[in-house]
Amino acid sequence: MSGTDRTSAGGPVRIRDEWPLYEVFVRGKRGLNHVHVGSLRAPDDAMALVHARDLYTRRNEGVSVWAVRSDSIAASTLAEKDPFFAPSGDKVYRHPTFYDIPDDVPHI
Amino acid sequence: MSHEDLYVDHDNAQWAFGTGFTDPLHGVDQRVPDGIDAGDLAACCLALGDDALVSAQRLAEWCTRAPELEEELALANIGLDLLGQARLLYARTGRADGTGRGEDAYAYFRDPDGFRNLRLAELPGGDFAFTITRLLVLSVWRLAVFEELTSAPDPVLAAIAAKSVKELSYHCHYAAVWTVRLGDGTPESRDRLRTALSDVAPWLGEPLTDQTAAGLGAESAVVADRTLRHLADVVVRAGFDPSEVLPLGPASAPAIPGSGRDGDRTEHLAPLLTELQSIARAHPQAQW
Incomplete structure (x- = not known):
């Protein structure tokens, strides 16, 4: 089992703290x-x-479920918030609000 | 918002939890069909209901005591599946035996000598390895029974079986993955699994020779054969020789005489029922 320290000596093995997130x-x-x-x-x-x-x-x-190791996720940090996300804050023209969308088109 | 509303799929995103629940007996004719021995049907539903109720209570005992939060919820979920099966089976029993009794009458107002569950189900919880091993054995056997009962001549029992097969398939999967991990884990987990297998073995003859559902399409030999093959597959994956740990093997412990189906009980059922039934008996007029 991954995350489990197998000791061949048969001594007590701490598993509880080692189960990955x-x-x-x-x-x-x-x-x-x-x-x-x-x-x-x-x-x-x-x-x-x-x-x-x-x-x-x-x-x-649900109809489908994923589970992924937390340490496999690449995530942005709080320090990167402004350089990552602020530049898109004033570019309203990127929203396609100038089109007429028919009522029966889902998932826009 | 009542629970009844949740059976309807409102097709909106208002609820974070799911809607569109299904009633397994929706549209099923509740009358006992002609040509079926109602006594056999009642006995079968009662026995399978008792197995489920007693197993559910033993699994619920892990609440606040399981080795991990995730396992606690998994065991409780499985217990609740079984409790749901027990409710439907008791309701069917009341219809088939002609008394018209409701599910609560069977669960709360019978004494130990009225129960007909397999004795393996009522044994004390033991450690996690015993719980997993017992769950594996009972789930694998019960799955084989209900697979056969999906074509039972009673449409209500067939519908209960169809619902239960999906639940039991998951119970088998859960118990099997843990059995393999205990067998392939640490020396201690392997020792505990070996002990659990030998503790369970003497009680295995009871389900494997059970005739309760034979009259309704679950041929005992077919069920026993499928059960043993399924168990052998899991046991091999856990790194054990099936002939050493399964009851028909040469090193098997002698079977314990008697049968829970005939009303033989261990001393462990009475305390279990005392706890299970205490509130209902203290407040017999109480409403849920």
């Missing part, structure tokens, strides 16, 4: 994309999926 994404019945719903700990990928099913889809929320 996973992020869980669920696609709802009406959703087109997977949405982050929370985190969990699991000893490996297969168990993470089992836990994700039990923790985050037990109220009939």
